Amino acid sequence: xxxxxxxxxxxxxxxxxxxxxxxxxxxxxxxxxxxxxxxxxxxxxxxxxxxxxxxxxxxxxxxxxxxxxxxxxxxxxxx
Amino acid sequence: xxxxxxxxxxxxxxxxxxxxxxxxxxxxxxxxxxxxxxxxxxxxxxxxxxxxxxxxxxxxxxxxxxxxxxxxxxxxxxxxxxxxxxxxxxxxxxxxxxxxxxxxxxxxxxxxxxxxxxxxxxxxxxxxxxxxxxxxxxxxxxxxxxxxxxxxxxxxxxxxxxxxxxxxxxxxxxxxxxxxxxxxxxxxxxxxxxxxxxxxxxxxxxxxxxxxxxxxxxxxxxxx
Numbered sequence: 001x002x003x004x005x006x007x008x009x010x011x012x013x014x015x016x017x018x019x020x021x022x023x024x025x026x027x028x029x030x031x032x033x034x035x036x037x038x039x040x041x042x043x044x045x046x047x048x049x050x051x052x053x054x055x056x057x058x059x060x061x062x063x064x065x066x067x068x069x070x071x072x073x074x075x076x077x078x079x
Numbered sequence: 080x081x082x083x084x085x086x087x088x089x090x091x092x093x094x095x096x097x098x099x100x101x102x103x104x105x106x107x108x109x110x111x112x113x114x115x116x117x118x119x120x121x122x123x124x125x126x127x128x129x130x131x132x133x134x135x136x137x138x139x140x141x142x143x144x145x146x147x148x149x150x151x152x153x154x155x156x157x158x159x160x161x162x163x164x165x166x167x168x169x170x171x172x173x174x175x176x177x178x179x180x181x182x183x184x185x186x187x188x189x190x191x192x193x194x195x196x197x198x199x200x201x202x203x204x205x206x207x208x209x210x211x212x213x214x215x216x217x218x219x220x221x222x223x224x225x226x227x228x229x230x231x232x233x234x235x236x237x238x239x240x241x242x243x244x245x246x247x248x249x250x251x252x253x254x255x256x257x258x259x260x261x262x263x264x265x266x267x268x269x270x271x272x273x274x275x276x277x278x279x280x281x282x283x284x285x286x287x288x289x290x291x292x293x294x295x296x297x298x299x300x301x302x303x
Binding site: 012013014017020066070 | 136137144173178179180182183185186187225227228229254
């Protein structure tokens with residue numbers, strides 16, 4: 001089973017890297033980019049077959065390591 | 080005062096802090112490897128600066144889950160002194176021993192220079208022997224030192240006098256909220272700070288302003 005975890009900064013948390021990318025896009029002539037927020041994607045291969053159990057495990061992984069919940073949100077997808 | 084300095088793969092300031100502690104407190108600290116599950120009989124444990132585990136995932140994130148951290152958590156809960164400098168501060172926030180997070184510097188670049196630090200609080204076990212409001216020279220060297228916490232946490236830190244060090248006006252190198260350079264836990268026995276006082280202790284270094292900080296730890300401890 002494959003899963004994808006997406007970690008993004010919480011609303012209100014300043015993202016200097018996103019801002020720099022935003023500036024980079026503008027410098028390349030891409031008009032109309034109002035905002036860029038940078039995040040992380042984790043692709044996991046899991047040996048179990050139970051999607052519900054996998055979700056619970058992935059949530060625990062996010063809480064304990066993959067995300068810093070002080071500043072980040074996470075989203076879990078079973079692919 | 081007996082102390083120990085924990086080394087992680089990628090730590091690089093452990094010798095500096097050991098030198099500073101020996102010079103000021105007169106006793107050589109013990110070196111502890113990150114894979115240890117217990118700590119020697121000490122009064123102070125230091126998490127040094129560097130780039131533990133290459134700062135993979137987030138700065139300090141992997142180190143915060145290293146085996147030795149459980150022992151440090153228990154040590155802190157018993158009232159033992161825990162000091163995290165730079166990468167050590169990042170580890171303490173990642174481990175949940177201190178609130179908030181250290182994010183990418185607002186200017187995006189690695190900053191390696193001298194700043195002016197204000198001793199903002201002396202209401203903890205580390206800075207009790209320093210002079211509140213005093214401004215001193217201290218080097219910084221980091222990429223992720225931009226202190227962030229939500230409004231409620233910040234108000235609590237300020238209200239409980241837990242901001243030990245602030246970048247003096249106009250010298251904030253990283254965009255930290257409220258110019259925060261160092262904070263303590265509620266009990267005042269865990270301190271995290273981004274600047275490196277251990278690099279300003281020796282006559283051969285640019286300044287010896289950092290000595291007052293280490294002297295304070297040793298003196299406060301002797302008095303306790």
